[in-house]
Amino acid sequence: MKILVSGIPSNLRFSSAHVIPGHESCGFIHGHSYFVDVEIEGERAGEFEFVVDFKDVKGYAKAICDELDHRLLIPVYNNLIDFKDFDKDKDSIFNLKDKKSVYFKIDGKGYSLPSVDCVFLPLPYTSAEELSKFFAETLAKKLSETYDNLQSVSVCVNEGIGQGATYRKEL
Numbered sequence: 001m002k003i004l005v006s007g008i009p010s011n012l013r014f015s016s017a018h019v020i021p022g023h024e025s026c027g028f029i030h031g032h033s034y035f036v037d038v039e040i041e042g043e044r045a046g047e048f049e050f051v052v053d054f055k056d057v058k059g060y061a062k063a064i065c066d067e068l069d070h071r072l073l074i075p076v077y078n079n080l081i082d083f084k085d086f087d088k089d090k091d092s093i094f095n096l097k098d099k100k101s102v103y104f105k106i107d108g109k110g111y112s113l114p115s116v117d118c119v120f121l122p123l124p125y126t127s128a129e130e131l132s133k134f135f136a137e138t139l140a141k142k143l144s145e146t147y148d149n150l151q152s153v154s155v156c157v158n159e160g161i162g163q164g165a166t167y168r169k170e171l
């Protein structure tokens with residue numbers, strides 16, 4: 001059986017800035033009002049014969065939304081972003097979080113930002129495609145801690161109404 005949590009009525013939303021390095025129009029810092037739809041497939045189980053408790057799905061998905069909300073999303077593993085004093089191949093992403101400020105260049109353009117204004121993601125892009133994969137994998141991992149009856153977790157990350165990408169994580 002499949003359950004669905006719709007992002008707009010369930011308040012699974014976040015407003016963030018991002019940039020797609022190298023892209024003609026999206027290569028400039030800009031923002032979206034995102035919302036996230038979640039679909040979970042699994043067997044009904046437990047005392048109440050739920051697939052999954054809606055409260056858990058909403059709570060875990062909202063926590064990810066809150067982490068990204070009102071920040072600039074930075075895809076640390078993008079090939080066009082060069083960080084100062086940070087080696088992508090060796091250093092932990094937590095090093096960036098711990099710095100007071102971060103300095104990086106994209107295509108020769110220099111940026112200096114307080115790190116508290118940013119979220120550093122272990123991704124090559126912060127496209128809807130990559131964000132949906134990030135959400136689905138993070139949510140699946142969290143739900144797997146308490147559920148063993150689930151078959152898949154699909155997440156659609158919408159960059160506003162009418163434009164989204166879905167990633168399905170099999171369990």
Ligand SMILES: [Zn+2]
Nearest residue numbers: 018026030032
């Ligand atoms: Zn965009």
